[in-house]
Amino acid sequence: MNAPIGVIDSGVGGLTVVRELRKYLPNEPIIYIGDDARCPYGPRSAEEVLQFTMEMVESLSKMGIKMLVIACNTATAVALDEIRMQFSFPVIGVIRPGARAAVKASQTGEIAVLGTMGTVNSKAYDGAIQQLRPDATVHSLACPGFVPIVESGEYRSPQAREVVDQTLQPLHMYSFDTVILGCTHYPLLQEHIEQHFSSQKQIISSAVETVVDVERILNEQQIQSSSMIQPIFYTTGSIKKFQSIVEDWLSIKQPDVRAIKF
Incomplete structure (x- = not known):
């Protein structure tokens, strides 16, 4: 067909x-x-x-x-x-596949979700992850600066790295081993995100x-x-x-x- x-x-x-x-x-x-x-x-x-x-x-x-x-x-x-x-x-x-991949990858059951304000407020990832692993802990962070910098085509720029570093700072108060890129724009920033976490986290794209x-x-x-x-x-x-x-x-x-x- x-x-x-x-x-x-x-x-x-x-x-x-x-x-x-x-x-x-x-x-x-x-x-x-x-x-x-x-x-x-x-x-x-x-x-x-x-x-x-x-x-x-x-x-x-x-x-x-x-x-x-x-x-x-x-x-x-x-x-x-x-x-x-x-x-x-x-x-x-794309939410359930992303949640499934993260649950497979996580050793500790502590998972960070990077998403838009709408996705974070919906708690859709929280529900999908905990349905698959009820004992999981989800740390969600809205990243409002990510989509505009990708849409502008500046995702490889030093400015993009600065935006990523500033945005992800609040996550450092938590322990987690897996990060879901909970917006399909975010893999275009994946290199910056991996560098921010010094490759110590599993980075999951739902794609x-x-x-x-x-x-x-x-x-x-x-x-x-x-x-x-x-x-x-x-x-x-x-x-x-x-x-x-x-x-x-x-x-x-x-x-x-x-x-x-x-």
Whole structure:
């Protein structure tokens, strides 16, 4: 079934999931929508996040996707259940896969979660982790400066390192052995985060575990593709800026990036 997998995010963060999809499932066509013009979602109300997410999903549904990945932790926390009720194709969020990976990795059961204000306030990771490991202790930290610096394309800059170092200081009062990057933008800052913790922590991105779930559903429903088609990207923001991040992060020359409005 050569219909595409749809991937949505508040901006460019979901490209971290696309990178793993292309690595492990190279024959799967992908259509991506990044809502850069209205990013970040973290400080927004649940009603706004649900509305914006629904607009993206409805557009992808009209394009004929066979599966949806909500590659935004905030949107997953707010909208996953509602979207599953309204659409017939399989829908995967990134929170439960991230929680599962962290529980597997942690020796002590003490886990730090870096997320947006919306994700942290939802306590979605707390619930997902403690469902898998009831004795786990979760230390959540909102990182409001992370998404803007990634969206600006400055994630490799000295300024990005400064933002990471300042933001993560409050976590030093806790003991934990595992850190979840609870926003798909954050893996673009992973090098800075690892350096901050001096490689003493297990750093978990939900992207790889999410692809495990995608592959399982493709196999169960027998809807795998066999075509080598380049991804199509839509953005509500700057095409030029989006193209430059796709080229850098996914190593795709002249990516097919198109404008979309809601």
